[in-house]
Amino acid sequence: MLKDIHMLFILLSVGGFISRIILVQFKPAWLQPKIAKIAPHVIDTILLLSGIGLVFQGNWMAGEYGWILTKLVMLIAYIGLGVVAMRSVGIKRWGAFVLALVCFGYIISVAVTKHGFI
Ligand code: HEM
Numbered sequence: 457m458l459k460d461i462h463m464l465f466i467l468l469s470v471g472g473f474i475s476r477i478i479l480v481q482f483k484p485a486w487l488q489p490k491i492a493k494i495a496p497h498v499i500d501t502i503l504l505l506s507g508i509g510l511v512f513q514g515n516w517m518a519g520e521y522g523w524i525l526t527k528l529v530m531l532i533a534y535i536g537l538g539v540v541a542m543r544s545v546g547i548k549r550w551g552a553f554v555l556a557l558v559c560f561g562y563i564i565s566v567a568v569t570k571h572g573f574i
């Protein structure tokens with residue numbers, strides 16, 4: 457159940473991020489409503505909370521937990537690069553966008569293999 461929520465918010469997070477980048481580039485006015493500004497924070501908070509819930513549910517801190525710390529560090533990088541991508545223009549925007557997606561893909565590989573760099 458909690459894992460299903462985690463998976464759902466992973467999709468919402470990356471889907472929302474890609475949608476926002478497209479909108480900020482081509483239809484910035486569509487990002488003005490309050491819901492468009494608040495939704496990403498709500499989604500990423502639930503993603504983080506569901507991850508923390510899974511850590512306790514699976515008692516993952518009892519064993520080798522470097523991969524969880526890796527996920528947390530990379531989540532911060534993903535969110536930070538997302539902010540840079542939204543606020544920048546041109547090559548800086550698209551560079552940060554690609555790097556954010558690379559972080560996201562790496563988080564998934566760490567989640568599946570349970571091996572990180574920490
Ligand atoms: C962008 C952020 C994240 C992505 C893309 C992501 C992705 C995933 C994926 C794909 C799985 C399933 C792995 C599998 O079944 O083989 C998973 C599981 C898990 N995630 Fe995340 N995750 C993210 C954030 C987090 C955070 C921040 C935490 C902890 C604070 C976390 C903790 C966990 C735990 C403990 C599991 C294992 C659940 C289990 O196998 O019982 N995740 N994550």
